[in-house]
Amino acid sequence: MKHRLLVVEDHAALRASLCExxxxxxxxxxxxxxxxxxxxxxxxxxQPPTIALTxxxxxxxGGLEVIQRIxxxxxDTHVVVLALHDDLTHQNAAAAAGASVLVAKHRMGTELVSAIAALRTPAAQGSADSARP
Structure with a gap:
Protein backbone atom coordinates (compact mmCIF):
# COMPACT_ATOMS: atom_id res chain seq x y z
CA MET A 1 0.00 0.00 0.00
CA LYS A 2 1.40 3.38 -1.01
CA HIS A 3 1.05 5.84 1.84
CA ARG A 4 0.03 9.43 1.13
CA LEU A 5 1.32 12.14 3.46
CA LEU A 6 -0.29 15.58 3.33
CA VAL A 7 1.93 18.36 4.73
CA VAL A 8 -0.01 21.46 5.81
CA GLU A 9 2.34 24.38 6.46
CA ASP A 10 1.81 28.03 5.61
CA HIS A 11 5.52 28.94 5.57
CA ALA A 12 6.74 27.99 2.10
CA ALA A 13 10.36 27.28 3.03
CA LEU A 14 9.44 25.01 5.93
CA ARG A 15 6.79 23.24 3.82
CA ALA A 16 9.33 22.60 1.05
CA SER A 17 11.94 21.37 3.56
CA LEU A 18 9.46 19.05 5.26
CA CYS A 19 8.28 17.62 1.94
CA GLU A 20 11.85 17.05 0.75
CA GLN A 47 -7.87 11.89 -2.05
CA PRO A 48 -7.68 11.06 1.67
CA PRO A 49 -4.11 10.88 2.94
CA THR A 50 -2.86 8.13 5.21
CA ILE A 51 -1.37 10.86 7.41
CA ALA A 52 -1.87 14.62 7.52
CA LEU A 53 0.93 16.62 9.13
CA THR A 54 -0.26 20.06 10.17
CA GLY A 62 -7.79 27.61 13.50
CA GLY A 63 -5.27 24.77 13.59
CA LEU A 64 -7.62 22.77 15.79
CA GLU A 65 -10.48 23.45 13.39
CA VAL A 66 -8.34 22.23 10.48
CA ILE A 67 -7.76 18.95 12.32
CA GLN A 68 -11.50 18.54 12.92
CA ARG A 69 -12.35 19.34 9.31
CA ILE A 70 -9.75 16.92 7.92
CA ASP A 76 -9.36 7.21 8.60
CA THR A 77 -6.58 9.78 8.23
CA HIS A 78 -4.12 10.03 11.10
CA VAL A 79 -3.29 13.64 11.97
CA VAL A 80 0.16 14.53 13.29
CA VAL A 81 0.38 18.02 14.78
CA LEU A 82 3.48 20.20 14.97
CA ALA A 83 3.28 22.73 17.79
CA LEU A 84 5.52 25.21 19.54
CA HIS A 85 4.48 23.74 22.88
CA ASP A 86 3.78 20.16 23.86
CA ASP A 87 2.37 20.70 27.32
CA LEU A 88 -0.65 18.76 28.51
CA THR A 89 -3.06 21.55 27.54
CA HIS A 90 -1.91 21.53 23.91
CA GLN A 91 -1.80 17.72 23.79
CA ASN A 92 -5.34 17.43 25.14
CA ALA A 93 -6.68 20.08 22.77
CA ALA A 94 -5.07 18.35 19.77
CA ALA A 95 -6.39 14.95 20.87
CA ALA A 96 -9.90 16.35 21.39
CA ALA A 97 -9.79 17.76 17.85
CA GLY A 98 -8.88 14.33 16.47
CA ALA A 99 -5.09 14.35 16.29
CA SER A 100 -3.22 11.08 16.67
CA VAL A 101 -0.03 12.63 18.01
CA LEU A 102 1.51 16.02 18.77
CA VAL A 103 5.22 16.68 18.18
CA ALA A 104 6.90 19.80 19.53
CA LYS A 105 8.68 21.76 16.81
CA HIS A 106 11.90 21.82 18.83
CA ARG A 107 11.86 18.00 18.81
CA MET A 108 10.80 17.63 15.19
CA GLY A 109 14.25 16.38 14.11
CA THR A 110 14.25 13.55 16.63
CA GLU A 111 10.57 12.59 16.99
CA LEU A 112 8.67 13.37 13.79
CA VAL A 113 9.92 10.50 11.64
CA SER A 114 9.28 7.89 14.33
CA ALA A 115 5.78 9.29 14.97
CA ILE A 116 4.92 9.09 11.28
CA ALA A 117 6.51 5.64 10.90
CA ALA A 118 4.45 4.31 13.81
CA LEU A 119 1.24 5.51 12.16
CA ARG A 120 2.12 3.81 8.87
CA THR A 121 2.09 0.33 10.42
CA PRO A 122 -0.73 -2.10 9.61
CA ALA A 123 -1.87 -2.05 13.25
CA ALA A 124 -2.19 1.74 13.20
CA GLN A 125 -4.07 1.60 9.91
CA GLY A 126 -6.74 -0.49 11.61
CA SER A 127 -7.87 2.51 13.62
CA ALA A 128 -7.23 6.18 12.97
CA ASP A 129 -7.90 6.75 16.66
CA SER A 130 -5.44 4.13 17.91
CA ALA A 131 -2.64 6.51 18.89
CA ARG A 132 -3.36 9.51 21.02
CA PRO A 133 -0.98 12.12 22.43
Missing amino acids: WLGDVFPAGEIVGVCSGEEAVRQAAV DLDLSEG KSVAP
Whole structure:
Protein backbone atom coordinates (compact mmCIF):
# COMPACT_ATOMS: atom_id res chain seq x y z
CA MET A 1 0.00 0.00 0.00
CA LYS A 2 1.40 3.38 -1.01
CA HIS A 3 1.05 5.84 1.84
CA ARG A 4 0.03 9.43 1.13
CA LEU A 5 1.32 12.14 3.46
CA LEU A 6 -0.29 15.58 3.33
CA VAL A 7 1.93 18.36 4.73
CA VAL A 8 -0.01 21.46 5.81
CA GLU A 9 2.34 24.38 6.46
CA ASP A 10 1.81 28.03 5.61
CA HIS A 11 5.52 28.94 5.57
CA ALA A 12 6.74 27.99 2.10
CA ALA A 13 10.36 27.28 3.03
CA LEU A 14 9.44 25.01 5.93
CA ARG A 15 6.79 23.24 3.82
CA ALA A 16 9.33 22.60 1.05
CA SER A 17 11.94 21.37 3.56
CA LEU A 18 9.46 19.05 5.26
CA CYS A 19 8.28 17.62 1.94
CA GLU A 20 11.85 17.05 0.75
CA TRP A 21 13.00 15.52 4.05
CA LEU A 22 9.98 13.25 4.41
CA GLY A 23 10.25 12.25 0.75
CA ASP A 24 13.83 11.15 1.40
CA VAL A 25 12.85 9.25 4.56
CA PHE A 26 9.74 7.65 3.03
CA PRO A 27 10.64 7.28 -0.68
CA ALA A 28 7.82 4.82 -1.41
CA GLY A 29 5.20 7.28 -0.21
CA GLU A 30 3.54 10.21 -1.90
CA ILE A 31 4.26 13.54 -0.19
CA VAL A 32 1.91 16.43 -0.98
CA GLY A 33 2.42 19.92 0.43
CA VAL A 34 -0.32 22.53 0.80
CA CYS A 35 -0.19 26.05 2.20
CA SER A 36 -3.52 26.36 3.99
CA GLY A 37 -6.08 24.53 6.04
CA GLU A 38 -8.69 25.12 3.35
CA GLU A 39 -6.52 23.45 0.72
CA ALA A 40 -5.77 20.59 3.12
CA VAL A 41 -9.47 19.90 3.63
CA ARG A 42 -10.09 20.01 -0.14
CA GLN A 43 -7.20 17.60 -0.78
CA ALA A 44 -8.30 15.25 2.02
CA ALA A 45 -11.85 15.15 0.67
CA VAL A 46 -10.71 14.28 -2.87
CA GLN A 47 -7.87 11.89 -2.05
CA PRO A 48 -7.68 11.06 1.67
CA PRO A 49 -4.11 10.88 2.94
CA THR A 50 -2.86 8.13 5.21
CA ILE A 51 -1.37 10.86 7.41
CA ALA A 52 -1.87 14.62 7.52
CA LEU A 53 0.93 16.62 9.13
CA THR A 54 -0.26 20.06 10.17
CA ASP A 55 1.06 23.04 12.05
CA LEU A 56 -1.13 23.87 15.04
CA ASP A 57 -0.34 27.56 14.58
CA LEU A 58 -1.25 28.23 10.95
CA SER A 59 -1.18 31.94 10.12
CA GLU A 60 -4.82 31.74 9.02
CA GLY A 61 -5.62 30.50 12.53
CA GLY A 62 -7.79 27.61 13.50
CA GLY A 63 -5.27 24.77 13.59
CA LEU A 64 -7.62 22.77 15.79
CA GLU A 65 -10.48 23.45 13.39
CA VAL A 66 -8.34 22.23 10.48
CA ILE A 67 -7.76 18.95 12.32
CA GLN A 68 -11.50 18.54 12.92
CA ARG A 69 -12.35 19.34 9.31
CA ILE A 70 -9.75 16.92 7.92
CA LYS A 71 -11.12 14.19 10.19
CA SER A 72 -14.69 14.98 9.10
CA VAL A 73 -13.90 14.44 5.40
CA ALA A 74 -11.25 11.72 5.89
CA PRO A 75 -12.00 9.90 9.17
CA ASP A 76 -9.36 7.21 8.60
CA THR A 77 -6.58 9.78 8.23
CA HIS A 78 -4.12 10.03 11.10
CA VAL A 79 -3.29 13.64 11.97
CA VAL A 80 0.16 14.53 13.29
CA VAL A 81 0.38 18.02 14.78
CA LEU A 82 3.48 20.20 14.97
CA ALA A 83 3.28 22.73 17.79
CA LEU A 84 5.52 25.21 19.54
CA HIS A 85 4.48 23.74 22.88
CA ASP A 86 3.78 20.16 23.86
CA ASP A 87 2.37 20.70 27.32
CA LEU A 88 -0.65 18.76 28.51
CA THR A 89 -3.06 21.55 27.54
CA HIS A 90 -1.91 21.53 23.91
CA GLN A 91 -1.80 17.72 23.79
CA ASN A 92 -5.34 17.43 25.14
CA ALA A 93 -6.68 20.08 22.77
CA ALA A 94 -5.07 18.35 19.77
CA ALA A 95 -6.39 14.95 20.87
CA ALA A 96 -9.90 16.35 21.39
CA ALA A 97 -9.79 17.76 17.85
CA GLY A 98 -8.88 14.33 16.47
CA ALA A 99 -5.09 14.35 16.29
CA SER A 100 -3.22 11.08 16.67
CA VAL A 101 -0.03 12.63 18.01
CA LEU A 102 1.51 16.02 18.77
CA VAL A 103 5.22 16.68 18.18
CA ALA A 104 6.90 19.80 19.53
CA LYS A 105 8.68 21.76 16.81
CA HIS A 106 11.90 21.82 18.83
CA ARG A 107 11.86 18.00 18.81
CA MET A 108 10.80 17.63 15.19
CA GLY A 109 14.25 16.38 14.11
CA THR A 110 14.25 13.55 16.63
CA GLU A 111 10.57 12.59 16.99
CA LEU A 112 8.67 13.37 13.79
CA VAL A 113 9.92 10.50 11.64
CA SER A 114 9.28 7.89 14.33
CA ALA A 115 5.78 9.29 14.97
CA ILE A 116 4.92 9.09 11.28
CA ALA A 117 6.51 5.64 10.90
CA ALA A 118 4.45 4.31 13.81
CA LEU A 119 1.24 5.51 12.16
CA ARG A 120 2.12 3.81 8.87
CA THR A 121 2.09 0.33 10.42
CA PRO A 122 -0.73 -2.10 9.61
CA ALA A 123 -1.87 -2.05 13.25
CA ALA A 124 -2.19 1.74 13.20
CA GLN A 125 -4.07 1.60 9.91
CA GLY A 126 -6.74 -0.49 11.61
CA SER A 127 -7.87 2.51 13.62
CA ALA A 128 -7.23 6.18 12.97
CA ASP A 129 -7.90 6.75 16.66
CA SER A 130 -5.44 4.13 17.91
CA ALA A 131 -2.64 6.51 18.89
CA ARG A 132 -3.36 9.51 21.02
CA PRO A 133 -0.98 12.12 22.43
